[in-house]
Amino acid sequence: MRHLKFTVMAIGLTAVPAFAGMPVPVKMKCAVGGEAFTHITTASYTIFGRRPDGKPFGSWHFPLDIPVCPGNGLVMFQEEFSADEVKTLKVLISSPEYRAMRDRDTSYYKAAWLMRSLGRSPIDVAWKVVQASWQADGDIPLKQRYQAEYAAAITALPRDDQSIDWMLMQARAGNAYRELERFDEAKAVLDGLPLASLDVPVPAQSRNAAGEVENGKAIEDAENRRGILRYVKDVRDLADRRNASSQPVRMASPRLAAELCVNGKDRLDADDKAYCESDAMKAVIARFTLPPR
Known part of the structure:
Protein backbone atom coordinates (compact mmCIF):
# COMPACT_ATOMS: atom_id res chain seq x y z
CA MET A 1 0.00 0.00 0.00
CA ARG A 2 2.58 2.55 -1.02
CA HIS A 3 -0.18 5.12 -1.59
CA LEU A 4 -0.37 5.48 2.18
CA LYS A 5 3.27 6.37 2.77
CA PHE A 6 3.79 9.56 4.73
CA THR A 7 6.73 10.94 2.78
CA VAL A 8 5.85 13.63 0.24
CA MET A 9 7.25 12.73 -3.15
CA ALA A 10 7.07 14.21 -6.63
CA ILE A 11 5.00 11.96 -8.86
CA GLY A 12 5.34 11.40 -12.57
CA LEU A 13 7.51 13.25 -15.05
CA THR A 14 8.79 15.83 -12.61
CA ALA A 15 12.08 16.14 -14.46
CA VAL A 16 10.09 18.14 -17.04
CA PRO A 17 8.05 20.59 -14.93
CA ALA A 18 6.47 22.24 -17.97
CA PHE A 19 4.43 19.09 -18.55
CA ALA A 20 3.28 18.67 -14.95
CA GLY A 21 -0.46 18.91 -14.58
CA MET A 22 -1.29 18.84 -18.30
CA PRO A 23 -4.76 17.34 -19.00
CA VAL A 24 -4.72 14.14 -21.03
CA PRO A 25 -7.82 12.51 -22.60
CA VAL A 26 -7.95 8.72 -22.24
CA LYS A 27 -10.29 6.50 -24.24
CA MET A 28 -12.15 4.17 -21.87
CA LYS A 29 -14.51 1.21 -22.17
CA CYS A 30 -16.97 0.59 -19.36
CA ALA A 31 -16.42 -2.75 -17.63
CA VAL A 32 -20.19 -3.26 -17.46
CA GLY A 33 -22.01 -2.80 -20.76
CA GLY A 34 -18.97 -1.83 -22.82
CA GLU A 35 -19.87 1.87 -23.24
CA ALA A 36 -17.04 3.90 -24.80
CA PHE A 37 -16.21 7.26 -23.23
CA THR A 38 -13.35 9.69 -22.73
CA HIS A 39 -11.82 10.27 -19.31
CA ILE A 40 -9.70 13.35 -18.61
CA THR A 41 -6.67 12.80 -16.39
CA THR A 42 -3.03 13.93 -16.31
CA ALA A 43 0.16 12.18 -17.36
CA SER A 44 2.13 13.63 -14.47
CA TYR A 45 1.87 15.84 -11.44
CA THR A 46 3.97 17.17 -8.59
CA ILE A 47 3.03 17.25 -4.91
CA PHE A 48 4.24 20.27 -2.91
CA GLY A 49 2.79 19.35 0.48
CA ARG A 50 -0.23 17.88 2.25
CA ARG A 51 -3.00 18.88 4.60
CA PRO A 52 -3.25 16.98 7.89
CA ASP A 53 -5.94 14.77 6.34
CA GLY A 54 -3.50 13.74 3.61
CA LYS A 55 -4.92 15.82 0.76
CA PRO A 56 -1.99 16.96 -1.40
CA PHE A 57 -1.22 20.42 -2.67
CA GLY A 58 0.22 20.18 -6.15
CA SER A 59 0.09 20.85 -9.85
CA TRP A 60 -3.21 19.00 -10.29
CA HIS A 61 -6.47 18.62 -8.36
CA PHE A 62 -6.70 15.91 -5.74
CA PRO A 63 -7.82 13.25 -5.46
CA LEU A 64 -7.27 12.33 -9.09
CA ASP A 65 -10.54 11.82 -10.93
CA ILE A 66 -11.74 8.22 -11.21
CA PRO A 67 -13.29 7.22 -14.55
CA VAL A 68 -17.08 7.01 -14.29
CA CYS A 69 -19.18 5.36 -16.98
CA PRO A 70 -21.64 8.05 -18.15
CA GLY A 71 -24.53 5.68 -18.75
CA ASN A 72 -24.70 3.29 -15.81
CA GLY A 73 -22.59 5.32 -13.36
CA LEU A 74 -20.05 2.57 -12.66
CA VAL A 75 -16.97 3.99 -10.95
CA MET A 76 -13.98 2.30 -12.60
CA PHE A 77 -11.74 2.23 -9.55
CA GLN A 78 -9.31 -0.17 -11.24
CA GLU A 79 -8.28 -0.77 -14.84
CA GLU A 80 -9.54 -4.33 -15.20
CA PHE A 81 -12.05 -6.60 -13.46
CA SER A 82 -12.42 -10.36 -13.58
CA ALA A 83 -15.45 -11.91 -15.27
CA ASP A 84 -16.95 -12.76 -11.87
CA GLU A 85 -16.37 -9.20 -10.64
CA VAL A 86 -18.10 -7.78 -13.73
CA LYS A 87 -21.15 -9.94 -13.00
CA THR A 88 -21.20 -8.74 -9.39
CA LEU A 89 -20.68 -5.10 -10.40
CA LYS A 90 -23.63 -5.30 -12.79
CA VAL A 91 -25.86 -6.28 -9.88
CA LEU A 92 -24.33 -3.73 -7.50
CA ILE A 93 -24.74 -0.69 -9.75
CA SER A 94 -28.38 -1.65 -10.37
CA SER A 95 -29.13 -1.85 -6.65
CA PRO A 96 -31.28 0.78 -4.89
CA GLU A 97 -28.32 1.60 -2.61
CA TYR A 98 -26.02 2.48 -5.50
CA ARG A 99 -28.70 4.37 -7.42
CA ALA A 100 -29.31 6.49 -4.32
CA MET A 101 -25.59 7.29 -4.14
CA ARG A 102 -25.22 8.37 -7.77
CA ASP A 103 -26.21 11.99 -7.22
CA ARG A 104 -25.69 12.16 -3.46
CA ASP A 105 -22.14 10.89 -2.98
CA THR A 106 -18.73 11.50 -4.51
CA SER A 107 -17.02 9.14 -6.95
CA TYR A 108 -14.47 8.01 -4.35
CA TYR A 109 -17.19 7.19 -1.86
CA LYS A 110 -19.02 5.12 -4.47
CA ALA A 111 -15.71 3.42 -5.27
CA ALA A 112 -15.29 2.59 -1.58
CA TRP A 113 -18.80 1.11 -1.46
CA LEU A 114 -18.11 -1.06 -4.51
CA MET A 115 -14.73 -2.15 -3.12
CA ARG A 116 -16.31 -3.10 0.20
CA SER A 117 -19.00 -5.06 -1.62
CA LEU A 118 -16.33 -6.92 -3.61
CA GLY A 119 -14.47 -7.84 -0.42
CA ARG A 120 -11.48 -5.55 -0.83
CA SER A 121 -9.12 -4.89 2.09
CA PRO A 122 -10.79 -2.77 4.82
CA ILE A 123 -7.76 -0.46 4.98
CA ASP A 124 -7.95 0.15 1.21
CA VAL A 125 -11.68 0.85 1.49
CA ALA A 126 -11.07 3.27 4.37
CA TRP A 127 -8.41 5.10 2.35
CA LYS A 128 -10.92 5.61 -0.47
CA VAL A 129 -13.34 7.19 2.02
CA VAL A 130 -10.53 9.46 3.25
CA GLN A 131 -10.07 10.62 -0.34
CA ALA A 132 -13.84 11.00 -0.72
CA SER A 133 -13.74 13.47 2.17
CA TRP A 134 -11.32 15.61 0.15
CA GLN A 135 -13.88 15.72 -2.66
CA ALA A 136 -16.49 16.94 -0.17
CA ASP A 137 -14.55 20.05 0.93
CA GLY A 138 -17.37 22.34 -0.22
CA ASP A 139 -20.11 20.34 1.52
CA ILE A 140 -19.51 20.37 5.28
CA PRO A 141 -22.25 17.87 6.30
CA LEU A 142 -21.13 15.39 3.63
CA LYS A 143 -17.47 15.78 4.53
CA GLN A 144 -18.22 15.26 8.21
CA ARG A 145 -20.22 12.12 7.43
CA TYR A 146 -17.29 10.71 5.47
CA GLN A 147 -14.80 11.67 8.19
CA ALA A 148 -16.88 10.02 10.90
CA GLU A 149 -17.28 6.91 8.78
CA TYR A 150 -13.62 6.44 7.96
CA ALA A 151 -12.48 7.27 11.49
CA ALA A 152 -14.78 4.57 12.86
CA ALA A 153 -13.69 2.08 10.19
CA ILE A 154 -9.99 2.74 10.71
CA THR A 155 -10.09 2.48 14.49
CA ALA A 156 -11.97 -0.82 14.15
CA LEU A 157 -9.13 -2.37 12.11
CA ASN A 208 28.78 -1.26 -1.70
CA ALA A 209 31.92 -1.37 -3.81
CA ALA A 210 30.00 -0.03 -6.80
CA GLY A 211 28.87 2.98 -4.79
CA GLU A 212 25.24 1.84 -4.62
CA VAL A 213 23.22 2.47 -1.47
CA GLN A 247 -5.51 23.47 7.32
CA PRO A 248 -4.08 24.70 10.62
CA VAL A 249 -1.43 27.37 10.32
CA ARG A 250 0.91 25.46 12.64
CA MET A 251 1.07 22.52 10.21
CA ALA A 252 1.39 24.56 7.01
CA SER A 253 4.59 25.26 5.11
CA PRO A 254 6.12 28.66 5.97
CA ARG A 255 4.91 30.25 2.73
CA LEU A 256 1.38 28.85 3.06
CA ALA A 257 1.27 29.78 6.74
CA ALA A 258 2.17 33.36 5.86
CA GLU A 259 -0.48 33.39 3.14
CA LEU A 260 -3.12 32.11 5.56
CA CYS A 261 -2.19 34.68 8.19
CA VAL A 262 -2.15 37.65 5.81
CA ASN A 263 -4.85 36.91 3.25
CA GLY A 264 -6.99 34.27 4.93
CA LYS A 265 -7.14 35.51 8.49
CA ASP A 266 -10.92 36.04 8.48
CA ARG A 267 -11.38 32.30 7.91
CA LEU A 268 -9.05 31.15 10.70
CA ASP A 269 -10.13 29.85 14.07
CA ALA A 270 -9.11 31.50 17.33
CA ASP A 271 -6.02 29.33 17.87
CA ASP A 272 -4.68 30.01 14.37
CA LYS A 273 -5.38 33.73 14.68
CA ALA A 274 -3.43 33.83 17.93
CA TYR A 275 -0.55 31.94 16.33
CA CYS A 276 -0.48 34.43 13.45
CA GLU A 277 0.16 37.16 16.03
CA SER A 278 3.11 35.29 17.57
CA ASP A 279 6.63 36.63 17.10
CA ALA A 280 7.60 33.45 15.24
CA MET A 281 4.86 33.89 12.63
CA LYS A 282 5.46 37.62 12.33
CA ALA A 283 9.04 36.78 11.37
CA VAL A 284 7.81 34.29 8.75
CA ILE A 285 5.36 36.84 7.34
CA ALA A 286 8.09 39.46 7.16
CA ARG A 287 10.36 37.02 5.32
CA PHE A 288 7.80 36.48 2.59
CA THR A 289 6.60 40.13 2.63
CA LEU A 290 3.12 39.28 1.42
CA PRO A 291 1.02 42.39 0.74
CA PRO A 292 -2.62 42.23 1.92
CA ARG A 293 -5.11 41.63 -0.89
Whole structure:
Protein backbone atom coordinates (compact mmCIF):
# COMPACT_ATOMS: atom_id res chain seq x y z
CA MET A 1 0.00 0.00 0.00
CA ARG A 2 2.58 2.55 -1.02
CA HIS A 3 -0.18 5.12 -1.59
CA LEU A 4 -0.37 5.48 2.18
CA LYS A 5 3.27 6.37 2.77
CA PHE A 6 3.79 9.56 4.73
CA THR A 7 6.73 10.94 2.78
CA VAL A 8 5.85 13.63 0.24
CA MET A 9 7.25 12.73 -3.15
CA ALA A 10 7.07 14.21 -6.63
CA ILE A 11 5.00 11.96 -8.86
CA GLY A 12 5.34 11.40 -12.57
CA LEU A 13 7.51 13.25 -15.05
CA THR A 14 8.79 15.83 -12.61
CA ALA A 15 12.08 16.14 -14.46
CA VAL A 16 10.09 18.14 -17.04
CA PRO A 17 8.05 20.59 -14.93
CA ALA A 18 6.47 22.24 -17.97
CA PHE A 19 4.43 19.09 -18.55
CA ALA A 20 3.28 18.67 -14.95
CA GLY A 21 -0.46 18.91 -14.58
CA MET A 22 -1.29 18.84 -18.30
CA PRO A 23 -4.76 17.34 -19.00
CA VAL A 24 -4.72 14.14 -21.03
CA PRO A 25 -7.82 12.51 -22.60
CA VAL A 26 -7.95 8.72 -22.24
CA LYS A 27 -10.29 6.50 -24.24
CA MET A 28 -12.15 4.17 -21.87
CA LYS A 29 -14.51 1.21 -22.17
CA CYS A 30 -16.97 0.59 -19.36
CA ALA A 31 -16.42 -2.75 -17.63
CA VAL A 32 -20.19 -3.26 -17.46
CA GLY A 33 -22.01 -2.80 -20.76
CA GLY A 34 -18.97 -1.83 -22.82
CA GLU A 35 -19.87 1.87 -23.24
CA ALA A 36 -17.04 3.90 -24.80
CA PHE A 37 -16.21 7.26 -23.23
CA THR A 38 -13.35 9.69 -22.73
CA HIS A 39 -11.82 10.27 -19.31
CA ILE A 40 -9.70 13.35 -18.61
CA THR A 41 -6.67 12.80 -16.39
CA THR A 42 -3.03 13.93 -16.31
CA ALA A 43 0.16 12.18 -17.36
CA SER A 44 2.13 13.63 -14.47
CA TYR A 45 1.87 15.84 -11.44
CA THR A 46 3.97 17.17 -8.59
CA ILE A 47 3.03 17.25 -4.91
CA PHE A 48 4.24 20.27 -2.91
CA GLY A 49 2.79 19.35 0.48
CA ARG A 50 -0.23 17.88 2.25
CA ARG A 51 -3.00 18.88 4.60
CA PRO A 52 -3.25 16.98 7.89
CA ASP A 53 -5.94 14.77 6.34
CA GLY A 54 -3.50 13.74 3.61
CA LYS A 55 -4.92 15.82 0.76
CA PRO A 56 -1.99 16.96 -1.40
CA PHE A 57 -1.22 20.42 -2.67
CA GLY A 58 0.22 20.18 -6.15
CA SER A 59 0.09 20.85 -9.85
CA TRP A 60 -3.21 19.00 -10.29
CA HIS A 61 -6.47 18.62 -8.36
CA PHE A 62 -6.70 15.91 -5.74
CA PRO A 63 -7.82 13.25 -5.46
CA LEU A 64 -7.27 12.33 -9.09
CA ASP A 65 -10.54 11.82 -10.93
CA ILE A 66 -11.74 8.22 -11.21
CA PRO A 67 -13.29 7.22 -14.55
CA VAL A 68 -17.08 7.01 -14.29
CA CYS A 69 -19.18 5.36 -16.98
CA PRO A 70 -21.64 8.05 -18.15
CA GLY A 71 -24.53 5.68 -18.75
CA ASN A 72 -24.70 3.29 -15.81
CA GLY A 73 -22.59 5.32 -13.36
CA LEU A 74 -20.05 2.57 -12.66
CA VAL A 75 -16.97 3.99 -10.95
CA MET A 76 -13.98 2.30 -12.60
CA PHE A 77 -11.74 2.23 -9.55
CA GLN A 78 -9.31 -0.17 -11.24
CA GLU A 79 -8.28 -0.77 -14.84
CA GLU A 80 -9.54 -4.33 -15.20
CA PHE A 81 -12.05 -6.60 -13.46
CA SER A 82 -12.42 -10.36 -13.58
CA ALA A 83 -15.45 -11.91 -15.27
CA ASP A 84 -16.95 -12.76 -11.87
CA GLU A 85 -16.37 -9.20 -10.64
CA VAL A 86 -18.10 -7.78 -13.73
CA LYS A 87 -21.15 -9.94 -13.00
CA THR A 88 -21.20 -8.74 -9.39
CA LEU A 89 -20.68 -5.10 -10.40
CA LYS A 90 -23.63 -5.30 -12.79
CA VAL A 91 -25.86 -6.28 -9.88
CA LEU A 92 -24.33 -3.73 -7.50
CA ILE A 93 -24.74 -0.69 -9.75
CA SER A 94 -28.38 -1.65 -10.37
CA SER A 95 -29.13 -1.85 -6.65
CA PRO A 96 -31.28 0.78 -4.89
CA GLU A 97 -28.32 1.60 -2.61
CA TYR A 98 -26.02 2.48 -5.50
CA ARG A 99 -28.70 4.37 -7.42
CA ALA A 100 -29.31 6.49 -4.32
CA MET A 101 -25.59 7.29 -4.14
CA ARG A 102 -25.22 8.37 -7.77
CA ASP A 103 -26.21 11.99 -7.22
CA ARG A 104 -25.69 12.16 -3.46
CA ASP A 105 -22.14 10.89 -2.98
CA THR A 106 -18.73 11.50 -4.51
CA SER A 107 -17.02 9.14 -6.95
CA TYR A 108 -14.47 8.01 -4.35
CA TYR A 109 -17.19 7.19 -1.86
CA LYS A 110 -19.02 5.12 -4.47
CA ALA A 111 -15.71 3.42 -5.27
CA ALA A 112 -15.29 2.59 -1.58
CA TRP A 113 -18.80 1.11 -1.46
CA LEU A 114 -18.11 -1.06 -4.51
CA MET A 115 -14.73 -2.15 -3.12
CA ARG A 116 -16.31 -3.10 0.20
CA SER A 117 -19.00 -5.06 -1.62
CA LEU A 118 -16.33 -6.92 -3.61
CA GLY A 119 -14.47 -7.84 -0.42
CA ARG A 120 -11.48 -5.55 -0.83
CA SER A 121 -9.12 -4.89 2.09
CA PRO A 122 -10.79 -2.77 4.82
CA ILE A 123 -7.76 -0.46 4.98
CA ASP A 124 -7.95 0.15 1.21
CA VAL A 125 -11.68 0.85 1.49
CA ALA A 126 -11.07 3.27 4.37
CA TRP A 127 -8.41 5.10 2.35
CA LYS A 128 -10.92 5.61 -0.47
CA VAL A 129 -13.34 7.19 2.02
CA VAL A 130 -10.53 9.46 3.25
CA GLN A 131 -10.07 10.62 -0.34
CA ALA A 132 -13.84 11.00 -0.72
CA SER A 133 -13.74 13.47 2.17
CA TRP A 134 -11.32 15.61 0.15
CA GLN A 135 -13.88 15.72 -2.66
CA ALA A 136 -16.49 16.94 -0.17
CA ASP A 137 -14.55 20.05 0.93
CA GLY A 138 -17.37 22.34 -0.22
CA ASP A 139 -20.11 20.34 1.52
CA ILE A 140 -19.51 20.37 5.28
CA PRO A 141 -22.25 17.87 6.30
CA LEU A 142 -21.13 15.39 3.63
CA LYS A 143 -17.47 15.78 4.53
CA GLN A 144 -18.22 15.26 8.21
CA ARG A 145 -20.22 12.12 7.43
CA TYR A 146 -17.29 10.71 5.47
CA GLN A 147 -14.80 11.67 8.19
CA ALA A 148 -16.88 10.02 10.90
CA GLU A 149 -17.28 6.91 8.78
CA TYR A 150 -13.62 6.44 7.96
CA ALA A 151 -12.48 7.27 11.49
CA ALA A 152 -14.78 4.57 12.86
CA ALA A 153 -13.69 2.08 10.19
CA ILE A 154 -9.99 2.74 10.71
CA THR A 155 -10.09 2.48 14.49
CA ALA A 156 -11.97 -0.82 14.15
CA LEU A 157 -9.13 -2.37 12.11
CA PRO A 158 -7.13 -5.15 13.82
CA ARG A 159 -4.18 -3.69 15.68
CA ASP A 160 -0.86 -4.05 13.85
CA ASP A 161 1.94 -2.22 15.64
CA GLN A 162 4.45 -3.40 13.02
CA SER A 163 2.64 -1.83 10.07
CA ILE A 164 3.52 1.73 9.10
CA ASP A 165 0.35 1.89 7.00
CA TRP A 166 -1.79 0.88 9.98
CA MET A 167 -0.15 3.49 12.22
CA LEU A 168 -0.53 6.27 9.64
CA MET A 169 -4.18 5.43 9.07
CA GLN A 170 -4.81 5.45 12.82
CA ALA A 171 -3.20 8.89 12.95
CA ARG A 172 -5.45 10.00 10.07
CA ALA A 173 -8.44 8.78 12.11
CA GLY A 174 -7.23 10.82 15.08
CA ASN A 175 -7.02 13.86 12.83
CA ALA A 176 -10.55 13.22 11.54
CA TYR A 177 -11.88 13.21 15.10
CA ARG A 178 -9.98 16.47 15.70
CA GLU A 179 -11.59 18.10 12.65
CA LEU A 180 -14.97 16.85 13.86
CA GLU A 181 -14.27 18.59 17.21
CA ARG A 182 -14.30 15.23 18.96
CA PHE A 183 -11.05 16.14 20.67
CA ASP A 184 -11.08 13.54 23.45
CA GLU A 185 -11.55 10.75 20.90
CA ALA A 186 -8.75 12.22 18.79
CA LYS A 187 -6.36 12.20 21.73
CA ALA A 188 -7.38 8.68 22.74
CA VAL A 189 -6.60 7.34 19.26
CA LEU A 190 -3.28 9.17 19.03
CA ASP A 191 -2.23 8.25 22.56
CA GLY A 192 -2.91 4.59 21.78
CA LEU A 193 -0.26 4.44 19.07
CA PRO A 194 3.10 2.73 19.77
CA LEU A 195 5.12 5.93 19.53
CA ALA A 196 8.31 4.27 20.77
CA SER A 197 8.39 2.18 17.59
CA LEU A 198 8.29 5.39 15.57
CA ASP A 199 11.07 7.16 17.47
CA VAL A 200 13.94 5.49 15.60
CA PRO A 201 17.24 6.89 14.30
CA VAL A 202 17.69 7.25 10.56
CA PRO A 203 20.69 5.09 9.61
CA ALA A 204 23.57 6.51 7.64
CA GLN A 205 23.88 5.37 4.05
CA SER A 206 25.81 2.17 3.49
CA ARG A 207 27.34 1.77 0.04
CA ASN A 208 28.78 -1.26 -1.70
CA ALA A 209 31.92 -1.37 -3.81
CA ALA A 210 30.00 -0.03 -6.80
CA GLY A 211 28.87 2.98 -4.79
CA GLU A 212 25.24 1.84 -4.62
CA VAL A 213 23.22 2.47 -1.47
CA GLU A 214 22.53 -0.90 0.14
CA ASN A 215 20.22 0.15 2.96
CA GLY A 216 17.81 2.42 1.12
CA LYS A 217 14.73 0.57 2.39
CA ALA A 218 15.91 0.82 5.99
CA ILE A 219 16.49 4.56 5.57
CA GLU A 220 13.05 5.04 3.98
CA ASP A 221 11.37 3.05 6.75
CA ALA A 222 13.07 5.10 9.47
CA GLU A 223 12.22 8.39 7.74
CA ASN A 224 8.59 7.31 7.37
CA ARG A 225 8.40 6.36 11.04
CA ARG A 226 9.87 9.67 12.14
CA GLY A 227 7.51 11.51 9.78
CA ILE A 228 4.50 9.79 11.32
CA LEU A 229 5.84 10.55 14.80
CA ARG A 230 6.06 14.28 13.99
CA TYR A 231 2.60 14.16 12.46
CA VAL A 232 1.08 12.47 15.53
CA LYS A 233 2.68 14.99 17.87
CA ASP A 234 1.47 17.92 15.74
CA VAL A 235 -2.11 16.64 15.53
CA ARG A 236 -2.10 15.82 19.26
CA ASP A 237 -0.99 19.38 20.00
CA LEU A 238 -3.81 20.76 17.86
CA ALA A 239 -6.32 18.56 19.69
CA ASP A 240 -5.04 19.93 23.00
CA ARG A 241 -5.56 23.43 21.60
CA ARG A 242 -9.07 22.45 20.39
CA ASN A 243 -8.11 23.54 16.89
CA ALA A 244 -10.40 21.80 14.36
CA SER A 245 -9.11 23.52 11.22
CA SER A 246 -8.60 21.37 8.12
CA GLN A 247 -5.51 23.47 7.32
CA PRO A 248 -4.08 24.70 10.62
CA VAL A 249 -1.43 27.37 10.32
CA ARG A 250 0.91 25.46 12.64
CA MET A 251 1.07 22.52 10.21
CA ALA A 252 1.39 24.56 7.01
CA SER A 253 4.59 25.26 5.11
CA PRO A 254 6.12 28.66 5.97
CA ARG A 255 4.91 30.25 2.73
CA LEU A 256 1.38 28.85 3.06
CA ALA A 257 1.27 29.78 6.74
CA ALA A 258 2.17 33.36 5.86
CA GLU A 259 -0.48 33.39 3.14
CA LEU A 260 -3.12 32.11 5.56
CA CYS A 261 -2.19 34.68 8.19
CA VAL A 262 -2.15 37.65 5.81
CA ASN A 263 -4.85 36.91 3.25
CA GLY A 264 -6.99 34.27 4.93
CA LYS A 265 -7.14 35.51 8.49
CA ASP A 266 -10.92 36.04 8.48
CA ARG A 267 -11.38 32.30 7.91
CA LEU A 268 -9.05 31.15 10.70
CA ASP A 269 -10.13 29.85 14.07
CA ALA A 270 -9.11 31.50 17.33
CA ASP A 271 -6.02 29.33 17.87
CA ASP A 272 -4.68 30.01 14.37
CA LYS A 273 -5.38 33.73 14.68
CA ALA A 274 -3.43 33.83 17.93
CA TYR A 275 -0.55 31.94 16.33
CA CYS A 276 -0.48 34.43 13.45
CA GLU A 277 0.16 37.16 16.03
CA SER A 278 3.11 35.29 17.57
CA ASP A 279 6.63 36.63 17.10
CA ALA A 280 7.60 33.45 15.24
CA MET A 281 4.86 33.89 12.63
CA LYS A 282 5.46 37.62 12.33
CA ALA A 283 9.04 36.78 11.37
CA VAL A 284 7.81 34.29 8.75
CA ILE A 285 5.36 36.84 7.34
CA ALA A 286 8.09 39.46 7.16
CA ARG A 287 10.36 37.02 5.32
CA PHE A 288 7.80 36.48 2.59
CA THR A 289 6.60 40.13 2.63
CA LEU A 290 3.12 39.28 1.42
CA PRO A 291 1.02 42.39 0.74
CA PRO A 292 -2.62 42.23 1.92
CA ARG A 293 -5.11 41.63 -0.89
